[in-house]
Amino acid sequence: MVIFVGTAVFHIWRGSWQDVAIFGISALLILTQVFGLTRFGFSRQPKAPLWLLMLVVAVAAVTLYFAPRHGVVSFTVLMALIPIGIALLFYKDQKIQAQPSTAMFRSRIIWGSWATGFALTELVAYVGSKLSGDLEKFPTISVILDPVLDTPIGRAVFVVLWLIGGAYLFGVRRQR
Amino acid sequence: MNWDLLIELGYLGFVSLGFVFVLIAKLKPTALVPLDTLLRFIFQHRITRIALFMVWWWLGWHFLVGVTVR
Numbered sequence: 001m002v003i004f005v006g007t008a009v010f011h012i013w014r015g016s017w018q019d020v021a022i023f024g025i026s027a028l029l030i031l032t033q034v035f036g037l038t039r040f041g042f043s044r045q046p047k048a049p050l051w052l053l054m055l056v057v058a059v060a061a062v063t064l065y066f067a068p069r070h071g072v073v074s075f076t077v078l079m080a081l082i083p084i085g086i087a088l089l090f091y092k093d094q095k096i097q098a099q100p101s102t103a104m105f106r107s108r109i110i111w112g113s114w115a116t117g118f119a120l121t122e123l124v125a126y127v128g129s130k131l132s133g134d135l136e137k138f139p140t141i142s143v144i145l146d147p148v149l150d151t152p153i154g155r156a157v158f159v160v161l162w163l164i165g166g167a168y169l170f171g172v173r174r175q176r
Numbered sequence: 177m178n179w180d181l182l183i184e185l186g187y188l189g190f191v192s193l194g195f196v197f198v199l200i201a202k203l204k205p206t207a208l209v210p211l212d213t214l215l216r217f218i219f220q221h222r223i224t225r226i227a228l229f230m231v232w233w234w235l236g237w238h239f240l241v242g243v244t245v246r
Contacts, residue, residue, distance in 0.1 A: 026230040033223045089225040107209045121186040
């Protein structure tokens, strides 16, 4: 939750109000869980048939590929993915949960450090670009990827990887 | 100092390191658990499920809907 609040504050500084809203709402949602408002939700993990997940991914991929970036159609597709996410993930936690093994504990620390290091590199680039006013000397990931996403191949690769990643994380992998 | 090179090497380094971790987990799961197992474990908690979903969703939003570069 601290990360989401911190990210929301960072986006206030950035002046990116859409991102403030996204991370602020996420932090509030997480806060409701921290304070025990976990009794709402499905009693079991919902399972969607694989063909349905693949259909959603295919329709979203084609739409996002052909729709202009930053447009109403892309906005609508992204908004439509929220209820799907809720349907797949908003079930209650099991009362008895597995305890982490040593390898699991180690893996969480290592992947957590990896994500933190990645985020800090991006932060150094962002702060550097703001202080120097030079986006090329301090390139953020957005600066590097933005022109790539304006090419047909770049956009196709991003859309496919992003949607398949989401389907794997929140749909397909969780069906097992 | 050549900051742009340093930062780009940083991104590339972290991406490569991620692949190395995945490989280590495949070859020696007693040292690092496979990503699938790690995800199954952390997804036991609804807080983690919400957090990961929001991060994934925001990535799509940021690059496809929002204004990426100011």
